[in-house]
């Protein structure tokens with residue numbers, strides 16, 4: 001093989017490598033941009049706050065192994081997490097997302113308490 005062909009092969013493989021690196025960087029960026037905030041759950045027995053990947057409510061408590069973790073909603077006015085109304089009730093009555101105390105619309109995201117546990 002001539003020197004020129006070897007150089008050409010080297011350049012081509014270098015370009016291929018750069019392409020692979022660039023593609024993996026781009027796909028990693030896309031994954032983190034697509035990341036959703038963690039779902040927040042409140043134990044209906046202990047009122048402990050948990051957060052983690054979205055899952056069916058009630059979720060299983062990691063210590064007691066019982067399905068007592070209800071999806072939680074946050075009231076920015078009262079600055080508290082409260083158990084969310086059941087999805088079927090929310091569907092019929094979107095006002096269910098209003099805080100029963102101050103009537104502020106509650107959200108599924110908010111400031112997590114310092115003692116919140118990751119699921």
Ligand SMILES: [Zn+2]
Nearest residue numbers: 075078099102
């Ligand atoms: Zn409130």
